[in-house]
Amino acid sequence: MLLGMVDDPRVVLIKLADRLHNMRTIYALPIPKAEAVAQETLAVWCSLASRLGVWALKAELEDLCFAVLQPQVFMKIRSELTSMWNSTSKDKSMRRSSIRSDLLASTKEVHATSTHDLLSSNDQEQSNMEDLLQAVLPFDLFLDRRRRSDFLNNLQSNSEASIRKPKIVDDAAIALTSLAACEEELQQELLITTSYIPGMEVRLSSRLKSLYSIYCKMKRKRVGIRQVYDARALRVIVGDKNGALHGPAVRSCYSILDIVHRFPVNLIIYLELPMSRRLWTPIDGEFDDYIINPKGSGYQSLHTAVQASDSSPLEVQIRTQRMHEYAEYGLAAHWLYKESSVNTGSGMSNKIKQSTSYASSSSEDEITDGMPSKYISMKVGHPVLRIDGNHLLAAVIVSIEKGGKELLVAVRFTLEASEDVAERRSSFQLKRWEAYARLHKKVTEKWWCAPGHGDWSTNLEKYTLCRDGIYHKQDQFGRLLPTFIQIIDLTEEEEEEYWMVVSAVFEGKETSTLTSESSNGDRSTSDLPISTPLSDPINNKVHLLRTMLQWEEQVRRRASVAERSLGSLTDPILREVAIICWPYGKIMRMSTGSTAADAGRRMGVDGKLLWVNGQLVLPQTELKDGDIVEVRT
Structure with a gap:
């Protein structure tokens, strides 16, 4: 099969489909034989489907194997999910x-x-x-x-x-x-x-997490089935007209997020929001913004878990079409992310702590131990994004109070950030860092230090860390609003680059020189492998796969060289090719360079049409070793 994949990758898809059919009808086998086949399928074929990105087929294969190998656990998980999703909510929606x-x-x-x-x-x-x-x-x-x-x-x-x-x-x-x-x-x-905008059509899809994946997640995280919030999920994909409307599509993603999340009734009444704008209640601490802070693979999406109308968890993913294509077919390899999160998830917090090299020396700016790990890198001047519905504005932290539970943030209302979010990892990052730095410098020079300070374009706002793990805006009466901020996570390179730009802006220097130096540095280090204790096991596996591909290329190159040199050899055996005459399966040896017409004459069918490897060919087609020659009447 592996040799067949080299010439035609569809071979493995046929084998996967055949294995799926076998698993669907495996009840006809004796129990010991069925368990052996299921164990092989789970270890080999499910892993292969994962590598090929055939996620839906992989999920069904896993559940079929799970039903054969652990039927009692399979039935228990299915029954618990049914009782959870079949429950009737007391406050049914109209x-x-x-x-x-x-x-x-x-x-x-x-x-x-x-x-x-x-x-x-x-x-x-x-x-x-x-x-x-x-x-x-x-x-x-x-x-x-x-x-x-x-x-x-x-x-x-x-x-x-x-x-x-x-x-x-x-x-x-x-x-x-x-x-x-x-x-x-x-x-x-x-x-x-939502309003219809040509090119920004919204598509919905859904999926049920395989019972085997739920079982593995419960074991890995040691949680109950109600804590598996992605057991069922919806995906919302916003069209971006092949990237031409990517900025507006990003704003639409946050607008849809605002629709999905339902705030408490008293907050809705206070803000005079229509009840129809709020659909489901978000689950505290289960919102992840991978658009503002992409994963290491470049994956971007909004992930949120909510309590649906049946009072059961539901995951909702929101992304643009370009983000979806990158996640499904681009470099954001899902299997790589999965294995890295499983194998090295326990070391994530340690890596974050070690990478935070600029903790503030001020006692007011220190982050307490009880803070979420993603907020421990904050300090005055750190860039953030203010999100209010579909409006994304650039902002910076002015002060950190109460051990990081309250932030004073300067917001620039004329600095729209949707395009910046859409293209955060682009080569124009220094210009965006300069905009944040100039905002920070402006607030510092004006001595603005309290909520409400500012001018027509800039204002200081207070944000409080809530139980959902997000900083929400607090008004002058101490009430929390739906408006929130997202802390921009900086890599070590981005962190160094950002504070270098901030230093240059405060000193009145031009940032154009930094751009050239940064680009030269990027070129000099782009070819160097980045290895961290977190990613070493996965990088080793990827390196092994790349080595195998390089080895295959070397073997192919040597084989082609050897094939070209066969004409200079004097040994007649090495100058022959073996073909198979179909349908009788007779093996016929012919000299190298023989054509289909030569094979027809040897077979006694001179002048008739010949098929080589299932395809009709011309008489002068040169035959290769292992070709199947067939005469059809």
Whole structure:
């Protein structure tokens, strides 16, 4: 198979599809044989699918293997998820989609009937393997919304016709129904609250985390199933017209985030916000802004976990089309991120602490031990972004109070930052650092030091660290507002570059000289490998894969050189090629350089059409070693 992949990568896709079919019908095998096949699939084929980026197929393979290897745990996790997603909220929303009312009602009825039969008969035996495999949802249900709708409609028809299914199959259907209900609820909300802009169409997709991934995450983080907030997830993708509207698309991402998050009722009334603008309640500490602070791989997206209308966790990811393409097909390798977070997650906080080389010496600026690790690098002058709906403005920290729990921030209302966020890692970073530095210098020279100080373009605002882990704006009455700031995480290179620009601006020097020096430094160090204790294991694995590819290129090069030198050899055996005559499988040896016409004459079919390796070829086509020559009549 590996040799076949060299010439045609589709070979491995066919093998993956074949293995998926085998796993779907593995109930026909004896239990020991099925377990052996499942173990091999989990160790080899799931890993291969992960490397190829076929995530949906990988998830289904994992669940099929999980159902065979650990059926009791499989049923327990499925049952717990069903009881969590099937619960009825006391305060139901007035805006419920038809799919939620109809499908949830039908699935609940089937689930209740199955549960009643189970309890009345006292049958505690586990479902057979075929039932467990049926409970694994096909991966293409999440790729095609129409097929998923047909699946749910078929479920409703079966329930009306009193066609009983195993309880665990009904549980899987309930999970899919709850996800479809959340997706339609968000879609209806976006249709009401967002405006249509050509080129910035919003697309929705959804997925259920595989039970095996949930099981592994529970073991790795030692949490209960209710703490796995991404067991079901929605993804919102905002079009950017092939990057031409990337800045407005970024603003639209934050606008959608503002719609998804629902603030407390008293805060909504105080701000006179319509209730329809707020959809779900965010879960404290589960908001990650990877747009402002991309991951090391360059991955950008907004991640938030919310309590959906059924009072169960739901993850929502929001990104632009270009961010999505980079995450799915670009350098942001998902398997690399996953393995690095698993293998070295415990050392992350240590690395952050070690990389913070500019902690303030002032007692007022020191960060307490109880602060989140991502805020320990703050000091006066650090750049931040102020986010109010879809408005992103540049700002800097003026003072740090109460051990970092309160910040005084200077905001420049004329310094729109959406384009800066969209292209943060670009070559024009020094110009943005200069804008932050000049804002910091202006506040320092004006001696502004309290909330409300400023002029027509700049204002000082107070922000308080809340229980959701975000700094929210505080008004003059001490009340918290939805407006918040995001601290810009700086790498060691960016940190050095930023404070170098700040120093130059305060001293009145030109930053153009810094640009040339920085570019020269980047060119001199761009080719050097960056190795840290955090990424060493993963870098070693990537280095091994690259070495294997280089070794393959060397082997191919040597083989081509050897093939070209065959004509100068005198040994007749080395100057022959072996072909296979189909359909009888006869091996025929011919001299190097023989054509399809020569093979036809040897086979006694001179003048007829010949197929080589399944393709019709011209008579003068040169044959290679191992070619399959076929005559079709």
